[in-house]
Amino acid sequence: MAEQVRAIRTRQAILSAAAKIFEERGYQASTISEILTVAGVTKGALYFHFQSKEDLALGVLNAQNQNLPLPERASKLQEIVDIVMLHTYRLQTDPMVRAGVRLTMDQRAEGLDRSGPFRNWAVPVSERLDKAQLQGELLPHVDPAETADVIVGAYAGIQSMSQALTDYRDLVVRVSALLRHLLPSIAQSSVLASLHLGESRAAEVYHEALLLAQEREAAGALS
Amino acid sequence: MAEQVRAIRTRQAILSAAAKIFEERGYQASTISEILTVAGVTKGALYFHFQSKEDLALGVLNAQNQNLPLPERASKLQEIVDIVMLHTYRLQTDPMVRAGVRLTMDQRAEGLDRSGPFRNWAVPVSERLDKAQLQGELLPHVDPAETADVIVGAYAGIQSMSQALTDYRDLVVRVSALLRHLLPSIAQSSVLASLHLGESRAAEVYHEALLLAQEREAAGALS
Incomplete structure (x- = not known):
């Protein structure tokens, strides 16, 4: 269980770093090595969660869809x-x-x-x-x-x-x-x-x- | 007059090159030297028309506003x-x-x-x-x-x-x-x-x- 929590945190740290680098440089100019430096994780950890730069970008894109729950309305x-x-x-x-x-x-x-x-x-x-x-x-x-x-x-x-x-x-x-x-x-x-x-x-x-x-x-x- | 026509053509060639480079690399990653190479003009010619990368981008941005004339309508x-x-x-x-x-x-x-x-x-x-x-x-x-x-x-x-x-x-x-x-x-x-x-x-x-x-x-x- 502790390991699972750690994995979720690592994944979150990598995504936050990727979001920051994509935001600063744009998708084209961003590199995985910059994301590694900002995230402060090992190359192995990064590739365990994400296989490529595209994969990282898709992770950031999906993060905006994790909607908070909304109550149902009649309308x-x-x-x-x-x-x-x-x-x-x-x-x-x-x-x-x-x-x-x-x-x-x-x-x-x-x-x-x-x-x-x-x-x-x-x-x-x-x-x-x-x-x-x-x-x-x-x-x-x-x-x-x-x-x-x-x-x-x-x-x-x-x-x-x-x-x-x-x-x-x-x-x-x-x-x-x-x-x-x-x-x-x-x-x-x-x-x-x-x-x-x-x-x-x-x-x-x-x-x-x-x-x-x-x-x-x-x-x-x-x- | 011939000189004026040449100046307009040079300006157009520079803008087209800038549009191409901005399109490929994005604004941040584009450099004036790349634009020079694609435009095939001298540094002096470029700086005669545009003082900076921002100036070039504003030129491209403005090009979309050169609207063709539209006939007036009653509505x-x-x-x-x-x-x-x-x-x-x-x-x-x-x-x-x-x-x-x-x-x-x-x-x-x-x-x-x-x-x-x-x-x-x-x-x-x-x-x-x-x-x-x-x-x-x-x-x-x-x-x-x-x-x-x-x-x-x-x-x-x-x-x-x-x-x-x-x-x-x-x-x-x-x-x-x-x-x-x-x-x-x-x-x-x-x-x-x-x-x-x-x-x-x-x-x-x-x-x-x-x-x-x-x-x-x-x-x-x-x-």
Whole structure:
């Protein structure tokens, strides 16, 4: 068990070092030896966890998907808003999420398959749109797969613009504006009127998710 | 006059070389000496036109803004759609536009002010939204500056997603979907019904713009 904990910590140290180096140099210019130096682990330990630079980058890309648990809502559209808001909060505060997003947006990272994060984000959005459609939340013409791609793609650009203009200081404001522009073409007006899209939603959802994670951990420890 | 033509050609050769190197290596890792080699010009010629690597990158960033002329339309919202569609066509076909967009989206290009292109794109969109508002095309709650930023930011992400998933092959389809999702929260429904948002619009607008540019050039040569 102690060994397992140590392995998880080593893996985490390597991923943090990789995130830092990819962030500084970009994917192309980064080398495994730099990552080794920053992580302070042996070559053997690194190759035990990751087989290549691409493998390391995929590890960083996946770290942004380790979502905190979100409570279920009656409205599946609200769940989508909450996923977006939670990611927004984490993007402003968590270096690993930030590094994953930057790698995703690195349009020159040849040899690295960046399609994963776009697809991974589109899936939970698309699934909730399917449920929203079944329970009558959506306007009749909506194609859940198409709409999910529009939400994910548009969000990717809004965060990039916010980073370029204000280093993410205005991210929540911009995300809230995006949602107000997209949802009227997706939601039935009665549903639209009840959605929480405001700027305060990001921090609210984050704290709710943290509490839920702690509750689940406590329940797990007792069982 | 011959000297002026030569200077314009030299500047163009340097910019093309810079676009190629930035595209291959990213902003951080690119060097002026590599750009010199590819451009095949002297150091003196390069520094006559551009004082630094940042200056070169700004030149590439600005190249994407040299828009072809677009005919005026009665509907200012249609003009916005056409700006977006023309850019989409050029992004699929013009290496310099592509390089400018990638530099804009390079979230690790420290020391390079990437805010310019986002602002430069938002200005013509915002101006047309102002006019659209004056002539009653917009829904009452629309804030032109906010909406312009949403359109520009969302577009930036849609193109990035299209590049990651299909190397821009599905760009027109995705852009058309984005516009169909954004415009219902912006336009009066009577205006909305008359807008051309379809996928064929990109090539149509491009050819119209080319014709207009040729006409203007011919008129200039005659005067």
